[in-house]
Amino acid sequence: RFIQQNHNGYVLAESGAILEYLQETWDSGGLLKPQGIDDKLQYRFWLHYAEGSLMPLLLMKLVFASLGKPPVPFGVRSLGSLLGKGIQKTWLDPQLATHARFIDDHLAARPWFAGERLSMADIQMSFPVMALLARGGMHDLVHIEAWRQRVEQRPAWQRAIERGGPFTLPGA
Known part of the structure; x- marks a missing residue:
């Protein structure tokens, strides 16, 4: 369906490139x-950080959390679970905590990722930050929480939720 409806015959991949194209094409102001x-x-920075630095860690968390569950073969689930939990505890969770603190510190100095108003950087960061909040098991991220609330209070966010249903993450 997308191929039939793409704009000017362009087929774009990578969310950062898509957001930049949308901004350059339709955000004339x-x-x-x-x-x-x-x-x-x-x-x-934040357009690229989302997919290049934060999302790989979140994807690893999802994978390692799944090692003790189907479709992992029954005979290796216990070992997979131990391995996954060990990697998360010793390496992955500390990495995510470092990133969370970095993001929270950044948002302490400004309301949005790239200044005083919402930008495509905030749109790009919305999914990984919300996944981090849902799956990261971290607390006291007051500036990230305040940013999330600002995002969710925006009329466009509320319209999207009305049309598409609540924002949820599988397995969260």
């Missing part, structure tokens, strides 16, 4: 891209 150099650099 530049509302979703910062104008100042400092905010532009933050914008670019």
Whole structure:
């Protein structure tokens, strides 16, 4: 279906590239891209950080948490569970905690990822940050929580929830 409805014959992959294309094509007023150099650099950083740094860790958490469950063969589930829990406890969870603190510290100084207003960087970061909150088992991330509340209070977010149903993560 997408191939039949793509814009101007372009087939795009990678969420950051798609968001940049959408912004450049339909955001003629530049509302979703910062104008100042400092905010532009933050914008670019967070567009890539989401998929390049945070999502791989979240995906690993999902995989390692699944090692003790079907479809892993019954005979190796206990070993898989032990292995998965061990890797999460000794390496993965501390990594996620470091990233969570980094994000929380960044949001302590500004309301949005790339400055004083919502940008495509916030849209890009929305899924991994919400997955981190749901699966990370971390607390006291007050600036991330405040950011999440700002996102969820936006009329566009509320319309999306009305149309698509509540935001949920499988297995969360």
